[in-house]
Amino acid sequence: MTRRSDRIGDEIRRILAEVIQRKLNDPRLHGIVSLTDVVVSSDLSTARVFYSVYGDEEKSEDVRQAFGKATPFLRRTLSENLRTRRIPRLIFEEDYSMKHGEKMDALIRRVHEESLRARQDKELPEDVSHDPEETACSYSNTKSDNLRQNIVGKAARVRSEESEVL
Known part of the structure; x- marks a missing residue:
């Protein structure tokens, strides 16, 4: 134009x-x-x-x-x-961009809420040692690995739902 x-x-x-x-x-x-x-x-x-x-x-x-x-x-x-x-x-x-944007916003909000719930549901591992330094490192690594897997899974689910919306 x-x-x-x-x-x-x-x-x-x-x-x-x-x-x-x-x-x-x-x-x-x-x-x-x-x-x-x-x-x-x-x-x-x-x-x-x-x-x-x-x-x-x-x-x-x-x-x-x-x-x-x-x-x-x-x-x-x-x-x-x-x-x-x-x-x-x-x-x-x-x-349809407004309707599409609303659907995308709802999907993002849902993934965010699920992610928050998943973080709240996580518990400390059972084999926690009594050394605070070691416990912090162990818990941090376990938590970040679990969180990374959770995010990858949710991102795949959002992509599949997005392709259904389009």
Whole structure:
């Protein structure tokens, strides 16, 4: 993308957000939709408008249909407010990055909690000597080995769960 297409994309996003909020009378779009990005092709013929939906899959489908119905009106409004020779064709696409980020955050949080629980469940080895110096070294090595194995196992489990999510 060029600087010009970036600038026009930002302007389209600003105009569309204002129109959706103030002029569009479709209740399917009010309060649950956020425009996340607009990517304009280098020849300015198309603009991919990315949006995120706050809610379930049913709301997501309603929003998609609402944008399909409102596209001619939104394009006409852009022609009145955008100072370009040509008004780009609008393509609305749901942005799943927020949902994907939430899933990744939940996975990381779960691994962190499991790791904390595993550390709390660890007990001193039974064959602890009475020499404090030796005991500290022995316990430290055992604990770090166990922790290392625990982290490697959890990382493998997260990778497999992440591939299932994607």
